[in-house]
Structures are given as structure tokens and as C-alpha cells.
Amino acid sequence: MGQLLGPYGVGSIYPCDASTVVMVAGLDAFDERKLGEVHDVRLCKRIGVNGLRLPPVFKNDKDDGFIPVVRFPGWMYCPKCGRMRHVGLFENSRVTCDNPDCKHRLLVPERFIVVCPHGHVDDFPVMEWVHHGQHIWPGDPEHVVTRKTGGGIGTMGDIRYKCTCGETRTLKGAMDPYGPGGIKYHCRGRRPWLGKESESCDCETGDLRVAVMGASNVCYNDTVSSVLIPGPVEERAKTILLNSLDILKEFENSGMLRKGFELIAKTAPVEPDALALAYEQFKDVGDAEQTEADYLYEEYLTLKYPDVVKNDKFSGNAVDIGDFDSPFLKGKVSSFTLAETLTVTRALVGLTRLSPEGNEDKSMRERRGDLSKQQLDWTLAVQNVGEGIFLEIDGETLEGLCGIPAVKTRVEIMQQRLDGSRRRRRLDARAINPKFVITHTLAHLLLLAISEVCGYSASSIRERVYCERFLTDGQETHDDMHGLLIYTASETGEGSLGGLVRTGRPGRFEDVFRRALEDALWCSGDPVCIESKGQGPDSCNLAACYNCALVPETSCEVGNRFLDRALIVGTLDDPSVGLFGPILRGDDGPAV
Known part of the structure; x- marks a missing residue:
């Protein structure tokens, strides 16, 4: 379970096998109803949420412990002929080469991606790179790119992109810290783990980095730890309170808060006074941020x-x-x-x-x-x-x-x-x-x-x-x-x-x-x-x-x-x- 809060959390890249690499999707894609609960009201108040959920655990094929993912990176190439193809985020089948000579060989992901310090990540700009900054749609039939690896000692200069239009370029200089090869490529604000939508980004070209998709600096999960300090309120009352917090706030807005405590106490093994004490202690959960x-x-x-x-x-x-x-x-x-x-x-x-x-x-x-x-x-x-x-x-x-x-x-x-x-x-x-x-x-x-x-x-x-x-x-x-x-x-x-x-x-x-x-x-x-x-x-x-x-x-x-x-x-x-x-x-x- 801890891996989803460690190296393979939301927005991180996970290699399933040589031909399938995915990115863990955002919390929207998780089914909250099927996740177990974690009780730490003090931590909830600290980070501004009403509840904590356990990561899904896969036990068998009939279990619900699946982790939602999207396919990323999108650029893939054939290890035999080198022909490249761009696939979508939600492509869930094996991707094969359409060259008849390759006999449906599985494509492998391009290992280079572009990372922005504002948290965005995108495919390496293959089309812009090989065409020296010119933007061309990846699926354009007039521009099919082939990836070739030459001899040498395995440097970036040994990897070459060649387009059917005649343009060709090696990856030498792609990891220049002042932007991918000096081309005017700007961050598109992509967050693939949240879907196709992008957001505006004011990141300068010089701040972009070309990285290997498996590099440790591609994604750091930001976590907050807490030593659980049980308060004076009994644990049972706190658990029931968290599940009824929104309802109780509606009762409070109507001036009938005590009535709300009594109604909940009729359906749960807890006294109204215990609920009242818990509510007074934790009613601001999610509203105020503690230093x-x-x-x-x-x-x-x-x-x-x-x-x-x-x-x-x-x-x-x-x-x-x-x-x-x-x-x-x-x-x-x-x-x-x-x-x-x-x-x-x-x-x-x-x-x-x-x-x-x-x-x-x-x-x-x-x-x-x-x-x-x-x-x-x-x-x-x-x-x-x-x-x-x-x-x-x-x-x-x-x-x-x-x-x-x-x-x-x-x-x-x-x-x-x-x-x-x-x-x-x-x-x-x-x-x-x-x-x-x-x-x-x-x-x-x-x-x-x-x-x-x-x-x-x-x-x-x-x-x-x-x-x-x-x-x-x-x-x-x-x-x-x-x-x-x-x-x-x-x-x-x-x-x-x-x-x-x-x-x-x-x-x-x-x-x-x-x-x-x-x-x-x-x-x-x-x-x-x-x-x-x-x-x-x-x-x-x-x-x-x-x-x-x-x-x-x-x-x-x-x-x-x-x-x-x-x-x-x-x-x-x-x-x-x-x-x-x-x-x-x-x-x-x-x-x-």
C-alpha cells in the first residue's frame, strides 16, 4: 500500500513491462467507496480534508484493488524498423507496428520526456525537434518519423530521428539545461494523470528539462506525516462524526444542531453528548490550516x-x-x-x-x-x-x-x-x-x-x-x-x-x-x-x-x-x- 505514497504515487510513471509504461491517474479516477478508511482527525484538519482513505490492495482477479492509470509516454517506436507512432492516454491494448515486415512487433515507449518545474510533464517534442521548431500534428501521414540508433558509445548523438519529408536530426543537445536544443518550445501545461485537459503555464523555455522517464526526479510524492495523538473524545464518536460532518453542518446552519446529534445517536452506538463534544473539537476540519x-x-x-x-x-x-x-x-x-x-x-x-x-x-x-x-x-x-x-x-x-x-x-x-x-x-x-x-x-x-x-x-x-x-x-x-x-x-x-x-x-x-x-x-x-x-x-x-x-x-x-x-x-x-x-x-x- 505504501508504494502509492512512495515511488509510484499519483502522477508517477510505472513500467509494467518493456512495451507498456503507464502513469498513475489522479484521485478522481479512484473509487472512494471501495477504499478503506484511516482515522486521524488531527491530520485531516492539518491538510484540509474530511477523510483519509487507504490505497487499493489487489488480492485476486475478482477483487476491486485495481489502480487507475493512463498510458504515458505517448511516443512509441518499433525496435526493429524504428517507425514511431503516437498513442493516446486511454489506449488500453497492446500497440504493434503496422509495418508488414515487422509482423506485429510490439512497440516500446520513447524513454525521453519533457518535465516542467511547475509540475507539468509532456512527451518529448519529436515533431518540433526534428523539424527545428515547426509544429506538425503527430498523426500527419506526410510526416512519419523513424528512430534509429547508430553505433558509437551510446550518447544522445547516436540516436537519430528521420522524417519522411527529409528532415533528420540527432538528439545531441536535447538535454541542454537551457531548453530542448534551443528550439522555442514552451510548456503546454499538460498533466496526463488528470486527463487530456491542460492548464496555462508561465514556465520559461530555459526551465524545461528533458529527462529519462525512469529518472528519480520526474516525480516526487509530497506527503505529510503525523504521530497520532488520541484526544479526549472517544474513537467511536470521532469515526461517526467524520461520516456525518456535512449533515451536522446543515443542521447547524438551520439552528437545529442538537436535534442532529440526537437523530444520529438513534442510528449509531454513541451518545449525543459525545457527538457534541467531538463536533465542537473538530467542526473546523478542512476550514483552517494549521502551521x-x-x-x-x-x-x-x-x-x-x-x-x-x-x-x-x-x-x-x-x-x-x-x-x-x-x-x-x-x-x-x-x-x-x-x-x-x-x-x-x-x-x-x-x-x-x-x-x-x-x-x-x-x-x-x-x-x-x-x-x-x-x-x-x-x-x-x-x-x-x-x-x-x-x-x-x-x-x-x-x-x-x-x-x-x-x-x-x-x-x-x-x-x-x-x-x-x-x-x-x-x-x-x-x-x-x-x-x-x-x-x-x-x-x-x-x-x-x-x-x-x-x-x-x-x-x-x-x-x-x-x-x-x-x-x-x-x-x-x-x-x-x-x-x-x-x-x-x-x-x-x-x-x-x-x-x-x-x-x-x-x-x-x-x-x-x-x-x-x-x-x-x-x-x-x-x-x-x-x-x-x-x-x-x-x-x-x-x-x-x-x-x-x-x-x-x-x-x-x-x-x-x-x-x-x-x-x-x-x-x-x-x-x-x-x-x-x-x-x-x-x-x-x-x-x-
């Missing part, structure tokens, strides 16, 4: 004070820092929680192309606009049960570290890299929060160390950082939130094996924490890594590479960016820039 910082803060408080909520969805125990016999934890970590049971919901809210950060400045409603032709009041989601370790870095210690001039200098270098990246993508500037870089890097180092002893691979463990990534007017909205959660969750609904929580118990965690820090002291890429002024995605990392601090992409919330292990362990020249540098390297303490 990410406020949303995370609710989870942060629950994890910090786990005794407030205990049920089958969430159960945790706070551990006194004094129970740990470690100089690294005392004075540096202010709170620690072992979550024996936690439920994590992940919902699909959009998609981006070329860059995974393309949607971060958009509202939730704008992000969901690429999932369907019309705004729907539901989206796909999965819910997993697992376990986790939560810890909070001491606020005063973190504040003192961020005030050190050398720390400010390192974060400023990272800020310059981010500013350049956002300018290239025509996005507004954002100010990096130094506390996020420190907390995020520690999460990565811990995740890698824990994965070696807890029984789970690094790709099975995820992070969740409770610290604001960017500053608002130079300030944090919640300046007391500096925590991290290392967790694992499975789709089976049975939870996990307990290895993560067992690793976090006093007597075990001290060695794991110490090893995480000691492993970060030296990298096999040093001194190049520790002295780096920019590496990784968008060059937004300093001392962080795959040998020391990067984790599998599925494990990191922000695509392995904003990392610097020097802010954790210090440098040889200046241990004080690291949160644990003075202890690890034997210095007396940071010079503020």
Missing part, C-alpha cells in the same frame, strides 16, 4: 509528557535522565521518553517534479491541486504502528552553542548555499534555524548507531525532528521545542518487535549514544568532509556525507539536507563548535 510548527508542538508535548495519554494508539514512559550513567546525556539532554506504542499516519498531499522541495512554500490546498481535477475532500493515507525513542536537547545548552561566533559562521555558509538554490528555483528566501541543524544532525547520528544494534536496518527507521526548520522574522514560534524522535513503524498493524525501545533503556542506551558520537569524530572522507564548504543536495550540508551522517532517503524528513556533524563533535581546530565537542575532545568548554 507546521503548531502541529509539531502538539506531538512534542505528548512525547515529552507521555503519561497524559495512554491507549492502544499511543503508550509511552518518561525516563529520568538521572537513570542514565553517561556524561554525554546529563546536562545535554533534558527529557527522554520511550514510546512502546505509537501510530504514524502518512497522507499524500501533492507531487513535485525536478525538486522535492517545490511545494514547501504552498498552502495545503494548493499542494493538493495536482492530485485531482477538482478539489476533493479526501486523500490517500496509510497508518502504521511501531515504537520510538524521543529525547529533547537542553534549551539553555543549545542557546549557548548557537551564540558562538564560529557556529554562526558555519550556519551562514549553509544559509548562502540555500539562498542560491532558492533563487534558482524562484522561491522566497528562508532563514535556517541553527538549532534545527544541530538537532537534525544528532538525529542522523543516533539513527545510524541505533540501526547497528536494535535489529532494524537504517532504511526501516525514520526520524522526526521537533524543531522549526526556518525562522520567522528571525524568531522561533515555539522556542522551547528542540526534540527528536527515532521510530520505526510497520504496515501490518501488529507494531514492531520492541528492539528500538529495548535499545533506549538505561544500561543500554549509554553505549549506543557514546558510539554515535565517537563514530562522528572521524569520517573516512576526512579531512575533505570536515573541511567542506558545501556538499550534498543543494550543497546545503557541511561536514556530512554518506560515510558519516547521511541516511537512506526514506529515513530523512528533509532529503538529507541541513547537516553538519562539526556542530555535534566539533573540529580538530575548535572543539567548542560542537555540542559534545569539549567532552569528546577533552576541552574545558565552549568559549562564548
